[in-house]
Amino acid sequence: MKMNNKYLISWHDSAKNTGGTKAKDDVEFFLRNQGYKIIDTPRNKYLKMLYVIFVLPFVCLKIRRGVIYVQFPTGIPFQMKMIIFFIKHFSGAELAYIIHDIETLRIWNDGNDHPESEQTELSFLKEADGIVSLNHKMTDWLIEKGIKAPITDMKIWDYNNPKPLTDSREYKKSIVFAGNLGKSTFLKKWDLETPIDVYGPNAADKYPNNVSYQGVLAAEELPGALVQSFGLVWDGNSMDTCTGNYGSYLRINDPHKVSLYLSSGLPIIIWSEAALADIVRDEKLGITVDSLKDIDRALSEVKVDDYQKMCSNVQNIAKLMRKGYFLTNATDELNKLMNRQEY
Secondary structure (H helix, E strand, O other): OOHHHEEEEEOOOOOOOOHHHHHHHHHHHHHHHOOOEEEEOOOOHHHHHHHHHHHHHHHHHOOOOOEEEEEEOOOOHHHHHHHHHHHHHHOOOEEEEEEOOOHHHHOOOOOOOOHHHHHHHHHHHOOOOEEEEOOHHHHHHHHHOOOOOOEEEOOOOOOOOOOOOOOOOOOOOOEEEEOOHHHOHHHHHOOOOOOEEEEOOOOOOOOOOOEEEOOOOOOOOHHHHOOOOEEEEOOOOOOOOOOHHHHHHOOOOOOHHHHHHHHOOOOEEEEOOOOOHHHHHHOOOEEEEOOHHHHHHHHHHOOHHHHHHHHHHHHHHHHHHOOOHHHHHHHHHHHHHOOOOOO
């Protein structure tokens, strides 16, 4: 398989201190290391539009074989439509997606029909010659919606983490939460004995006494701040279960914060109905809970030896994440399924 016929379109997001930006940057980092050619695009939003319309067609004309990966979604719908059109009609390459989000499920998952938004997104997905999905639950949804292209599961995000892994971690029964605090309003109801440190933008004006707001850190700085015993993965406004659009989305999504925690050597606490709860249980990477109100009891039942075993398991998967193991496996498998052995 020739390395010089595998490509990735690099689309720079302007947002800072967000998991989405870090996730896309890491995909580019790991695929570049695997020999993929990066098709770079401008950072300025106006130049991006000009690039897609006037430059990308000529870039695609020069690519006569291979595969071009696009991180899904990319840009606004018009830009995505143009990217798809030029890859499919101007290049001789296959079009493959690495899915980050299904916006139909992430934003519009409110029990109502949103046919226009769903059909637009599905029309883009159906153009793919191959798809890297986040997990088997997302794959099941794609197949149910009529996607015929071959699909592989990444299982969990890799994470380019500069912080050295520590040999041991003290069990202090403390928790950390990192993310967009504007959609994590459950923190305003935190009435547990267990203290929690929180990082991220859009913090509330006031939190309960056992919630300690630590400010906003850049993605490369966060791993160094994770000195607690567990990282929390939760969403919505309820302590009892994950609620609302974002909470329900955990059933099908792989939150990037999971890989932030694990790649830093930190076991996690996650909602028992989340898509990643299975891997946490199977690989013994932390604790699953039905309700946040179960946390005090769950932590009191964890023995020091049990915690150290969790940390050892987490270290093993952290080493794989730092190498890009899961993305590399998923893309290699997809390339084979697309029967493009001449790359």
